[in-house]
Amino acid sequence: MTELAKHEPTTIYIKPSKGFTTLNLRDLWIYRELIFFMVWRDIKVRYKQTLLGAAWAIIQPVLTMLALYFLFDRVAKLPTDNVPYPIFSYTALLPWGLFVAALNQGSRSLTSNHNMITKVYFPKLILPLSSVLAGLVDFAVASVILVVLFFYYQVTPAWNLLWVLPLFLLLAIITALGVALWLSAINVKYRDVNYVLPFLTQFWFFATPVAYSAKAISEKWQLVYSLNPMAGVVNGFRWALLGIGNGPDTGLWVSVGISVLILISGLFYFRNMEKTFADTI
Amino acid sequence: MAIAISVNSLSKRYRIGAAQTKFRYGMLRDVFVDSLTAPIRYARSLAGRSGNGRSAATQNHIWALKDVSFDLEEGRVLGIVGRNGAGKSTLLKILSRVTEPTEGTVTVRGRVGSLLEVGTGFHPELTGRENIYMNGAILGMKRAEIDKKFDEMVEFSEVAQFIDTPVKRYSSGMYLRLAFAVAAHLEPEILVVDEVLAVGDAEFQRKCLGKMNDVAQQGRTVLFVSHNMSAILRLTQEALVLKRGQLIKRAPTPEAVDFYLSSGQAESGERLWDTDEIPAASAPFTPISLRLKDRSGKVVDTIRSTEPVTVEWEYRLDAPVTGLRVGMYLNTMRGEYVFTAFDTDDAKQYEQFGARQAGHYISCCQIPADFFNEGRYSLGVNASSFGVRRYFMDENALSFNIDITGAPGTQWPEVRQGPIRPRLAWKIEKIE
Numbered sequence: 001m002t003e004l005a006k007h008e009p010t011t012i013y014i015k016p017s018k019g020f021t022t023l024n025l026r027d028l029w030i031y032r033e034l035i036f037f038m039v040w041r042d043i044k045v046r047y048k049q050t051l052l053g054a055a056w057a058i059i060q061p062v063l064t065m066l067a068l069y070f071l072f073d074r075v076a077k078l079p080t081d082n083v084p085y086p087i088f089s090y091t092a093l094l095p096w097g098l099f100v101a102a103l104n105q106g107s108r109s110l111t112s113n114h115n116m117i118t119k120v121y122f123p124k125l126i127l128p129l130s131s132v133l134a135g136l137v138d139f140a141v142a143s144v145i146l147v148v149l150f151f152y153y154q155v156t157p158a159w160n161l162l163w164v165l166p167l168f169l170l171l172a173i174i175t176a177l178g179v180a181l182w183l184s185a186i187n188v189k190y191r192d193v194n195y196v197l198p199f200l201t202q203f204w205f206f207a208t209p210v211a212y213s214a215k216a217i218s219e220k221w222q223l224v225y226s227l228n229p230m231a232g233v234v235n236g237f238r239w240a241l242l243g244i245g246n247g248p249d250t251g252l253w254v255s256v257g258i259s260v261l262i263l264i265s266g267l268f269y270f271r272n273m274e275k276t277f278a279d280t281i
Numbered sequence: 282m283a284i285a286i287s288v289n290s291l292s293k294r295y296r297i298g299a300a301q302t303k304f305r306y307g308m309l310r311d312v313f314v315d316s317l318t319a320p321i322r323y324a325r326s327l328a329g330r331s332g333n334g335r336s337a338a339t340q341n342h343i344w345a346l347k348d349v350s351f352d353l354e355e356g357r358v359l360g361i362v363g364r365n366g367a368g369k370s371t372l373l374k375i376l377s378r379v380t381e382p383t384e385g386t387v388t389v390r391g392r393v394g395s396l397l398e399v400g401t402g403f404h405p406e407l408t409g410r411e412n413i414y415m416n417g418a419i420l421g422m423k424r425a426e427i428d429k430k431f432d433e434m435v436e437f438s439e440v441a442q443f444i445d446t447p448v449k450r451y452s453s454g455m456y457l458r459l460a461f462a463v464a465a466h467l468e469p470e471i472l473v474v475d476e477v478l479a480v481g482d483a484e485f486q487r488k489c490l491g492k493m494n495d496v497a498q499q500g501r502t503v504l505f506v507s508h509n510m511s512a513i514l515r516l517t518q519e520a521l522v523l524k525r526g527q528l529i530k531r532a533p534t535p536e537a538v539d540f541y542l543s544s545g546q547a548e549s550g551e552r553l554w555d556t557d558e559i560p561a562a563s564a565p566f567t568p569i570s571l572r573l574k575d576r577s578g579k580v581v582d583t584i585r586s587t588e589p590v591t592v593e594w595e596y597r598l599d600a601p602v603t604g605l606r607v608g609m610y611l612n613t614m615r616g617e618y619v620f621t622a623f624d625t626d627d628a629k630q631y632e633q634f635g636a637r638q639a640g641h642y643i644s645c646c647q648i649p650a651d652f653f654n655e656g657r658y659s660l661g662v663n664a665s666s667f668g669v670r671r672y673f674m675d676e677n678a679l680s681f682n683i684d685i686t687g688a689p690g691t692q693w694p695e696v697r698q699g700p701i702r703p704r705l706a707w708k709i710e711k712i713e
Contacts, residue, residue, distance in 0.1 A: 014378060014387040037418040041404060041411075048406040119401045120419055121378035278380040279295065 017275055023267055027123045034122060038130035042105070043137050057138040058145055061093045068093075068211045078212050081244040084153040090146055091241045092210040092234045095172045098139040099230060100201050102173065105131035106180025107197060110188050114281045124274050125267075128180045132173060139169075146241075158243030168236035175229040175259040181266030185273040188281050209234050214245065226251035229259035283390065285471055285502040286353040286376065291385035293346040293371050293526075345371040347526040348385070355390070355470075358503040360517035360534055362510070362541050365677055367523040369506045373473050376504070391470025391502075394420065400460030405449035409440055409459055412448055416463045430466045437488075438462035452698055465492045471502045490516060508680065510538050550574075550582035552679045559673070565600035565639070566664050566672035571679055573660070583682040586653045586702060593645040594662060603636040604666035607644045610676065612659045619658065619700045622646070651704035654697055655685040 028035075047053045065086055072078045073085035080088040109127040110117065117124065150157055187193035208230040209216075217225050225231055232255025239245040346368045353359055361369050374380045376387060377395040402419040403412050413434055417427040435441050438459040440451070448456055474493060493516060497503050507513055513520060513534060520537035522530040530540050552571040559567060574591040575581045584590045592609060608623030624644040625631040660679045665671040685691055689704045 010391070012378070012389045012393075014375060014382065014389065016382050016384060031421070033424055034418045034421075037415050041402075041407065041415055044411070045404055045406045113402075116402050116419060117379075119379060120395075122419065122421070275381045278374070 023271055024123065028125055031123055031126060035126050035130050035133070038126060039134045042131060042134035046134070046138075054141060057141040061090065061097050061142050062145055064097075065090050065093055072211050078216070080213060081215070081242075083242055083244060084149075084155065087146075087149050087153055087155055087242070088213075088238070089211060090149055091237050092208075094139060094142055094146060095169065095233050095237050096205070096208065096210050096230070097142060098135050098169075099172050099176045099233070100205075101135040101138060102132040102176035103179055103183075103201065104197060105135065106176060107183035107187055107193055109180070110184045110277065111191070111281065117281055118278050124277060125181075125270065128177065128184045128270075132177045132180055135176075136173075155242070157241055158239075161240045161243060161247075165237070165240045168233050168240060171229065171236065171256060171259060172233045174263050175233065178259060178262030178264075178266040181270045182262070185266075185270045185277075188273065188277050204228070204230065207231070222251055223254060226254040227258055229255040229262070231255060232259075283355050284352050284388075285355040285357075285390050286351075286504075287388040288349060288351050289386045289388075291346055291349045291372070291375065291387060292344060292383050293368075293375060293380070294342050294383040295345050296342055344526045346375070346382075349523075349526075349528045350385075351521065351528065351531060353502060353504075355502055356497075356500040357519065358497045358505065358517045360513040360520035360537070361504060361506045361523060362508075362513060362520055362538065363523035366525070368526040369523055370475065371526075372523070373475055373504065373506060376471075377473055389471065392421070392467075393471045393473060394464065394467035394469030395473040396461070396464050396475060399464050400456065403448060403456070403460060406447055408447055409435075409438075409444040409451070412459065413463055416460065417467075420464065420467050422467060434459075434462040434466050437465065437492075454696055454698065461489060465489070469501070471504070472496050474503065474505045474507075510542065514538055550580045550679070550681060563664075563673040565598055565602060567597040567599065568662065568664070568673055568675070569595040569597060571595075571660070571662060573679065573681055581681075583684055584653070585687070586655070586683050586685045587650055587687045589647050589650045591645055591647050592660065593643055595641075595643045596664065597641050598637055598639045601636065601638050602666065602672075604669060605635065605637050605664065605672075606631075606667065607642075607664045608662070610661035610663065612661065612677075613656065613700050617700065623663075651688065652701055653683040654700055654702035655683055655688075656700070657682050658700075 047056060050056065052059065068089045069085050072089075073080070078085075106128040109131040110124065113127055116122070116127075149155075183193050183197070205211075207225075207228050214222075214225070214231065214235050232252045235245050236248075236252065239247050345366075349368070349372065361372065363369050371380070373395065375382050376389065377393050400416065402416050404415065407415060413431065414424070414427055418424070435444055438455075438461070440455050440459050443451065443455065448459070451459070472493070490512060493503060493505070497516070503517075505513065505517055517534050520532065520534045520541075521528055522537055522541050530537055532540065550573040554568045554570070570593075572580050572593045572595075573582065573584065574593060575584060576588050578591075581590075594607060594609070596607065598605075606623035606625045608621065608626075610621050611619040613619060624646070625634055658681055659677050660681070661676040662674065662678045663671065664673045685702065688702050690697060690702070
């Protein structure tokens with residue numbers, strides 16, 4: 001009884017939602033601890049019952065880097081702005097890996113937690129959001145190799161620009177979250193998303209200057225090219241870490257604009273589909 | 282007394298298209314056929330809609346709840362009874378905000394905790410301790426709140442010894458106890474309890490009911506859904522009877538239970554199919570009734586495990602059917618299969634009855650004594666021609682209880698894991 005006397009219970013009104021739904025970020029704030037727990041669960045569980053454990057966070061980008069190295073440096077001899085190719089590609093593989101993992105986990109986050117959705121009330125935004133955030137740990141682990149590469153090739157990072165790196169990281173997260181919001185909500189009804197994802201990431205990889213330099217794209221196509229927000233992210237990473245490329249230019253702002261647009265539209269689409277999740281999943 | 286829950290002409294409509302596909306799955310072949318024919322069905326439904334829009338639209342929907350209204354005062358314990366599909370779970374889902382109503386409103390004063398959701402978000406790889414925190418957060422508890430109640434939860438769950446073991450190593454009983462412990466300590470102003478009490482061993486069920494009683498004693502509001510009439514009678518003062526989405530009776534519990542049992546819709550060891558419950562697609566197969574009978578031929582819903590039980594399915598064929606097999610699935614209430622069997626499983630039997638003339642039939646069999654373990658089981662039925670067509674299927678046609686008095690091993694007051702409890706002819710030899 002004492003427990004009850006302490007506070008006047010809040011009143012909840014349940015009614016069919018009509019028309020356009022608001023974002024209801026207040027609920028997200030109330031459930032902030034759940035975001036933390038979901039991220040924590042994702043991280044704890046990710047490499048359970050694997051032989052190599054968290055080493056996979058390093059092995060994956062390193063093997064990709066080696067493959068790209070032999071193909072594009074040894075065989076195709078692509079120009080890399082006078083930076084050793086392993087460093088050149090690894091600076092791009094870091095944000096790219098984060099993006100792909102976030103995109104894949106985020107897009108499947110609703111369907112893989114369907115039992116939560118059909119049984120408990122909570123802001124569903126937490127699911128894609130926490131899967132995207134959980135990818136940051138892999139990102140941090142994989143970054144260690146970049147430091148090793150800097151020492152091995154005796155390349156000096158662009159110290160003066162390093163502080164902008166978190167901003168580009170944020171751009172990568174915003175892009176991944178925006179796309180994940182769209183795809184996860186669509187995935188609830190149409191599982192086709194699962195089949196689209198591999199192609200999407202593959203095409204997106206070729207459209208992003210991970211393996212090659214953005215300079216390989218001719219001048220008149222540059223602006224079209226920056227419609228891909230990940231191009232902005234990857235160029236930004238190279239600029240902030242190695243001091244190569246142009247730094248913030250019109251192309252970057254186009255990328256930023258597109259990615260914010262995807263995020264905001266994604267949020268509203270997600271919120272409007274949310275009420276049907278429990279019935280259709 | 283203030284009103285804790287106020288429900289106003291609440292309705293919920295589901296598309297049955299989705300529900301049908303869900304039940305039709307089961308055989309991989311069906312899944313393929315289903316996906317191949319999906320565009321055709323879609324085109325047909327479009328054509329139907331453009332032809333006579335109104336009727337096609339109403340046919341594709343079902344009202345799981347229709348115009349339900351009631352008020353519940355704070356501190357009351359309300360029972361909800363009704364057979365499967367009456368809308369009980371839908372009502373609870375709307376109250377706990379899992380799904381939205383199609384029409385109507387609900388005003389809820391206070392936090393709604395629900396025992397629908399035991400173990401939600403449990404991850405097999407996480408330890409008991411980690412899962413308590415995870416599950417608590419999902420149920421809307423604050424970290425500090427979980428810290429405070431942690432010891433109490435562990436004690437309640439009786440798994441203290443294994444609290445740092447991944448829950449995938451837990452027995453199903455341990456898993457359930459832990460899950461229930463978290464949900465039971467949520468201390469919501471309003472507690473919603475579904476059939477969960479049907480799972481777990483008798484001792485644990487007593488504990489759960491006790492916990493629910495405590496909650497009620499503390500002046501909290503409880504909504505209790507169960508098929509167990511004795512539990513409803515014991516724990517609730519008032520009850521609602523739901524039938525096909527409509528509230529048909531609200532009365533003091535003894536009166537409501539009496540009404541429910543005598544109106545012939547209770548689960549009483551017998552299931553009768555009304556014509557409007559049988560999909561048109563099942564023709565020429567028409568199910569009539571399904572019964573469980575004890576040794577003396579009486580229809581029963583509680584069976585002693587030491588006695589055999591007869592399962593009897595009566596049906597009509599309106600046209601000859603070839604390759605027919607009529608049979609059952611037996612499940613525990615937690616959805617684990619115990620077995621699947623068909624009346625033409627025997628090759629000779631299949632030769633004789635595989636092709637059946639039109640007519641009125643009964644397929645019956647006996648499940649031997651000393652087969653079931655304690656608990657509640659669900660009997661599903663299926664009539665199909667393998668690789669050709671499934672005529673009729675009802676995954677949860679009937680449920681029944683098993684009483685284990687006199688079963689092997691009952692001299693020890695412990696839980697025996699597993700759905701079966703055979704009497705084995707043990708031999709003990711001294712070899713030296």
